Amino acid sequence: MSATEVEPRPEEEFELVVGLEIRVPLRTRSKLFCGCATRAADPPNVNACPICLALPGALPVLNLHAVELAVRTALGLDCVVHPVSVYERIRCDAPDEPKGYSLVQRSRPLASGGRLQIGRREPGTPLEVRIAAVRLGEEGATVRHLRRDHTALLDFNRAGHPSVQLVTEPDMRSGAEAVAFLHVLRQLLAYLNVSETAMDRGGIRVNAHVSARGFGETALRPKSRVLELRSAGAVARAISWTFSRHTSLHASGARVEHETLRWDDVRGVGTVVPARDEVRAFGPDPDLPPLVLDSDWLDRMHRDLPERPAERRHRFLTEYRLAEREVEVLTASPGRADYFEGVARRHGDAPTAARWVTGEVLTALRRERTPLGRFRVRPADLATLLNLLRDGVLSDESAREVFRIMARTGQRPEQILERPSASPPDAPRDG
Amino acid sequence: MTEPEEARRIVEFRDGVLVGERAPQEAVAAALTRMSHVAAEPDDLNLFISVDADAAGGCARDLEVRLGDSEPGTLLGTPIVIGDNLATSTLRTTCGSQMLADYVSPYQATAVQRVRAAGAIVVAKANLDEFGMGVSTTRSAYGATRNPAAPGRVSGGANGGAAAAVAAGCVRVALASDTGGGVRHPAALCGVVGLKPTYGRISRFGLVALAPSLDHVGIVGATVEDVALTLGAVAGHDPLDPTSADVVVEMYVDALGHSLRGTVVGVLRHRDDEAVQPAVRHLCDAAAERFRRLGAEVREVRPPHLHLAQPAYQVIAACEAVSSLARFDGSRFGARVEATSWRTMAERSRSAGFGQEVVRRLLLGTHLLGVARREGLLRRAQQLRALMADDFRTAFASGVHVLFSPTAPGVACISGEAENPEVHAVQERYTAAANLIGVPALSIPVGRADGLPVGGQLIAPHFAERTLFAVASAHERLLFEELGG
Numbered sequence: 001m002s003a004t005e006v007e008p009r010p011e012e013e014f015e016l017v018v019g020l021e022i023r024v025p026l027r028t029r030s031k032l033f034c035g036c037a038t039r040a041a042d043p044p045n046v047n048a049c050p051i052c053l054a055l056p057g058a059l060p061v062l063n064l065h066a067v068e069l070a071v072r073t074a075l076g077l078d079c080v081v082h083p084v085s086v087y088e089r090i091r092c093d094a095p096d097e098p099k100g101y102s103l104v105q106r107s108r109p110l111a112s113g114g115r116l117q118i119g120r121r122e123p124g125t126p127l128e129v130r131i132a133a134v135r136l137g138e139e140g141a142t143v144r145h146l147r148r149d150h151t152a153l154l155d156f157n158r159a160g161h162p163s164v165q166l167v168t169e170p171d172m173r174s175g176a177e178a179v180a181f182l183h184v185l186r187q188l189l190a191y192l193n194v195s196e197t198a199m200d201r202g203g204i205r206v207n208a209h210v211s212a213r214g215f216g217e218t219a220l221r222p223k224s225r226v227l228e229l230r231s232a233g234a235v236a237r238a239i240s241w242t243f244s245r246h247t248s249l250h251a252s253g254a255r256v257e258h259e260t261l262r263w264d265d266v267r268g269v270g271t272v273v274p275a276r277d278e279v280r281a282f283g284p285d286p287d288l289p290p291l292v293l294d295s296d297w298l299d300r301m302h303r304d305l306p307e308r309p310a311e312r313r314h315r316f317l318t319e320y321r322l323a324e325r326e327v328e329v330l331t332a333s334p335g336r337a338d339y340f341e342g343v344a345r346r347h348g349d350a351p352t353a354a355r356w357v358t359g360e361v362l363t364a365l366r367r368e369r370t371p372l373g374r375f376r377v378r379p380a381d382l383a384t385l386l387n388l389l390r391d392g393v394l395s396d397e398s399a400r401e402v403f404r405i406m407a408r409t410g411q412r413p414e415q416i417l418e419r420p421s422a423s424p425p426d427a428p429r430d431g
Numbered sequence: 432m433t434e435p436e437e438a439r440r441i442v443e444f445r446d447g448v449l450v451g452e453r454a455p456q457e458a459v460a461a462a463l464t465r466m467s468h469v470a471a472e473p474d475d476l477n478l479f480i481s482v483d484a485d486a487a488g489g490c491a492r493d494l495e496v497r498l499g500d501s502e503p504g505t506l507l508g509t510p511i512v513i514g515d516n517l518a519t520s521t522l523r524t525t526c527g528s529q530m531l532a533d534y535v536s537p538y539q540a541t542a543v544q545r546v547r548a549a550g551a552i553v554v555a556k557a558n559l560d561e562f563g564m565g566v567s568t569t570r571s572a573y574g575a576t577r578n579p580a581a582p583g584r585v586s587g588g589a590n591g592g593a594a595a596a597v598a599a600g601c602v603r604v605a606l607a608s609d610t611g612g613g614v615r616h617p618a619a620l621c622g623v624v625g626l627k628p629t630y631g632r633i634s635r636f637g638l639v640a641l642a643p644s645l646d647h648v649g650i651v652g653a654t655v656e657d658v659a660l661t662l663g664a665v666a667g668h669d670p671l672d673p674t675s676a677d678v679v680v681e682m683y684v685d686a687l688g689h690s691l692r693g694t695v696v697g698v699l700r701h702r703d704d705e706a707v708q709p710a711v712r713h714l715c716d717a718a719a720e721r722f723r724r725l726g727a728e729v730r731e732v733r734p735p736h737l738h739l740a741q742p743a744y745q746v747i748a749a750c751e752a753v754s755s756l757a758r759f760d761g762s763r764f765g766a767r768v769e770a771t772s773w774r775t776m777a778e779r780s781r782s783a784g785f786g787q788e789v790v791r792r793l794l795l796g797t798h799l800l801g802v803a804r805r806e807g808l809l810r811r812a813q814q815l816r817a818l819m820a821d822d823f824r825t826a827f828a829s830g831v832h833v834l835f836s837p838t839a840p841g842v843a844c845i846s847g848e849a850e851n852p853e854v855h856a857v858q859e860r861y862t863a864a865a866n867l868i869g870v871p872a873l874s875i876p877v878g879r880a881d882g883l884p885v886g887g888q889l890i891a892p893h894f895a896e897r898t899l900f901a902v903a904s905a906h907e908r909l910l911f912e913e914l915g916g
Contacts, residue, residue, distance in 0.1 A: 100757025
C-alpha cells in the first residue's frame with residue numbers, strides 16, 4: 001500500500017489511460033502443441049516430451065480442443081473470429097522458452113474487434129472496453145533459481161500449456177475500471193467454462209499498459225508496459241504507481257519514453273527492464289500451416305455458445321421477474337445461477353426460490369465454509385422443502401430448521417421428517 | 432556409377448531372404464566389411480560420424496528370427512545409412528556439429544522408423560556439412576568427406592557422407608536431407624541417384640530443421656529402382672508433421688521400365704548456362720539426346736525467374752535458420768560454457784558450439800531480418816518464390832511432363848577449392864528452385880568427365896514422382912547399355 005503514499009498534485013491535471021493484456025490458461029487435458037498432460041503440479045518434468053522440450057527435429061501439432069476453447073472465449077467477447085490465423089515465430093531468448101522463439105498469432109490473430117461491458121460510467125452510458133485481439137498461445141516452462149550456486153532448475157510440465165491472450169484497447173480511465181474489467185472478464189470466463197477462473201489459482205496474468213495525458217487530449221502519450229501482474233490488487237497498485245510516475249514526469253517537463261516495468265508488489269515499486277535492440281520477428285512459422293476455421297464449424301460454435309452473464313441476468317429479470325439486486329447475486333457465478341434455476345424449475349415459485357438461495361443457502365455456505373459445488377443440499381431437495389412449506393406442511397420456522405439439518409448432514413427433508421424427534425408427524429412420505 | 436548388378440538388387444536380395452537362400456546378417460556383414468575397407472584406405476573417405484555394428488547385427492538377427500511372423504517389408508534385410516541430422520534413437524544425432532557432439536535423441540524420425548519397419552537395417556550415420564549448411568561436406572565438425580570417385584575431391588553436399596556411402600558400395604540406399612540440393616548435389620558429384628520428393632511426401636518429423644519451408648527428407652540410391660522402393664516405404668501422411676501431405680502413396684516401382692513415347696521433356700534453359708562446365712553441358716546434351724532416342728519429345732523451356740532461384744533460396748534459408756537454430760543455447764544440448772547469467776552462457780555456448788559457416792549464415796539471416804528488413808530482401812525472395820511457382824506451373828501446363836537440367840554446374844572440385852566463395856555460390860543454381868516450389872526432383876548419373884561423375888536433374892509437378900522414375904529408369908537402362916553393361 002506504499003503506492004498510495006505518493007500523491008503528487010499533478011495527478012489531478014492528467015487523465016489516466018489503461019489498456020490490458022491478459023493471459024488466461026485454458027482448461028484442456030493436453031498441451032497446445034503436443035499430447036502431454038497439462039498437470040503442472042506433477043513431479044517436475046513428468047509431463048514433457050520431445051515436442052514441448054523442443055528437441056531437435058520435433059514438430060508442433062495444434063490441439064483442436066484448445067482452439068475450440070479459444071474460439072469460445074472470442075465469441076463470448078463478441079469478437080470477429082477470423083477464418084485464417086497465422087502463427088509467427090517471435091524471438092524469446094529466455095530459459096523458459098526451449099524453442100528460442102514463441103509461436104504467436106501476431107499479425108493475424110484468431111479473433112479481433114470484440115467488446116465487454118463492465119458497467120456504466122454515468123447513468124445511461126454503458127462503459128465498454130473494446131477487445132483488440134484474441135490469440136491462442138502457450139505458457140513457458142517454470143524456472144526455479146537457486147541463489148546459492150547460480151543454478152536455475154527448469155520444469156517443463158507447464159511448458160506448452162495453452163492459454164488465450166486478450167488485448168484490450170486503451171479504454172479504461174482508472175485503476176478501478178481495470179479491476180472491474182478483470183472482475184467481469186473472470187465472471188464471463190466462468191460462464192464460458194474455458195479456464196480455471198480464480199486469478200491467483202488459475203494463473204491469469206496481466207500486463208498493464210499505462211500512460212497519462214492531459215484531459216481533452218485525443219492522442220496517446222508514450223506508455224509503460226507493466227509486466228506479469230498476478231492479482232487484481234497488484235493491477236490496481238501497479239497502475240496507481242505508474243500513473244504517479246508518468247504525471248510527475250509530465251509535470252516536471254521530462255520526456256517520457258515507452259518502457260517496460262517489472263512490478264514488485266511487496267515493495268510497491270516498479271523497475272525498468274532495460275530495452276534490447278534486437279530482431280524479434282522471425283516471420284511466419286513454416287512448421288504450422290495457417291489455422292483455417294471452417295465456417296460451418298464456426299456457426300456451430302456460435303450456436304452452442306453457453307449463456308453469458310449478461311444474457312442470464314436479462315433472462316432472470318424477464319422470465320422469473322426477480323429484483324435487479326437478487327439477479328446480481330444469483331448470477332455472480334454460473335454454478336449459483338444453475339443452482340437457483342434447479343430449485344425454481346422444480347418448485348415453481350421463482351421469487352421464493354430466489355429468496356431462499358440468496359438468503360439461507362448463501363448463509364449456510366458461509367457457515368459450512370463449502371463452495372457451492374460441494375454443498376450438501378441438492379436443488380431437488382431444497383425444492384421439496386419449499387413445496388412442503390408452500391403446502392403448509394411445514395411452518396416457515398420449522399422449514400428453516402429442517403434446512404439447517406439438511407446443510408449439515410446432507411439428508412433429504414423426508415428423511416429428517418421421518419425421524420420421531422423432528423416436528424410434524426403428518427409429513428408426506430415422498431418428495 | 433554403380434552398375435545395377437542383378438544379384439545385389441534390393442528386390443532380389445529380399446526374395447533370396449524369403450526363400451532362405453540369403454540372410455540379413457550376411458548383408459550387414461558385407462556392408463560393414465565394405466565400410467571398414469573404405470575407412471582404412473590411405474585416403475579414408477570419412478563417410479560416417481557413427482557406426483554401430485553390434486546394433487545392426489542385432490537388428491539383422493531379429494529380422495531373421497521374426498521372419499514369417501508378419502508380412503515381409505519391401506526393404507527386408509537392406510542395410511541403410513542415415514544422414515546425421517535425422518533422429519535415430521540408438522546412434523547419436525550430431526548434425527555434423529560440435530553443438531550436438533554427444534546428443535542421442537530419445538525418439539526416432541518418422542522416416543527412419545518407416546524404413547526400419549520395412550525391414551531395413553540402420554548401419555551408420557553419415558557425415559554432412561554442419562546442420563546441412565554447405566555444398567561440399569568440408570564443413571562438418573567431424574572432418575571432410577572425400578569423393579569415392581576421386582579422393583582428392585569433395586563429395587558435394589550438404590549430405591556428402593550419404594551419397595559417397597552409396598557410391599562407395601557400402602549400402603544401396605541412404606536417407607538424407609535436401610534443403611537446397613543437399614541430396615541431389617552430392618549424388619551428382621558421386622555418381623549415384625538422389626531424390627528430393629514433393630514437399631510433404633516424406634514426414635519431416637525427426638529431421639533437425641535448417642529451413643523448415645525448404646527442408647525435405649530425400650533418398651540416395653545406387654539405382655532408380657532402389658530409390659523408388661525406398662520412397663514407397665517412407666512416403667505418406669504423418670500425424671506428427673502438420674506439413675506432411677495426405678496424398679495417396681503410389682506404387683512407384685510400377686513406373687519403372689516403361690517406354691517414353693508420348694513423354695515431353697523440357698530442357699531447362701538458365702540465363703547463366705554459359706557458366707556450366709563444357710563437359711557437364713556436353714553430357715547433359717547427350718542425356719537429352721537419349722530421351723529423344725527413347726521416344727520422348729524434347730523441347731526447350733525458359734522459366735523467366737529461374738536464375739533468381741539461388742539468391743532467393745539463400746535469403747529465405749538464412750532467415751529461417753536463425754529461428755530454427757535458436758534452441759541451441761547450451762541449456763540442454765552441447766558443451767555448455769558456464770557463465771553467471773543465462774544470456775552470457777547462451778552466447779558463449781553458441782560461439783563455442785557452432786562452426787564458421789553456421790555463424791556466417793546466422794549473421795546473414797539476423798541481418799536480413801533486422802537492420803536490412805526495410806530493404807525488403809526477404810519479402811522479395813518470397814515474391815520470387817511465388818513467381819517461380821507460376822513459371823513452373825506454366826511450363827507443366829504447356830504439355831511438358833518433366834524438366835531436365837544439369838544438377839550441378841561442374842564436376843567435384845578439388846578439396847582446396849571448396850572454400851572458394853565463387854565456386855561455393857553457384858553450386859545450388861539448378862537445385863534450389865525445386866526446394867522453393869516444393870516439386871519433386873531427381874538427380875541421375877549421365878556419365879563421367881575424365882572419370883568424374885556428372886549428374887542431370889529431372890523435375891516433375893507436385894506428387895508426380897512416378898514420372899521422374901519412369902524417365903530416369905529408361906535413361907538408366909540405355910546409359911548402362913551404352914557403357915557396355
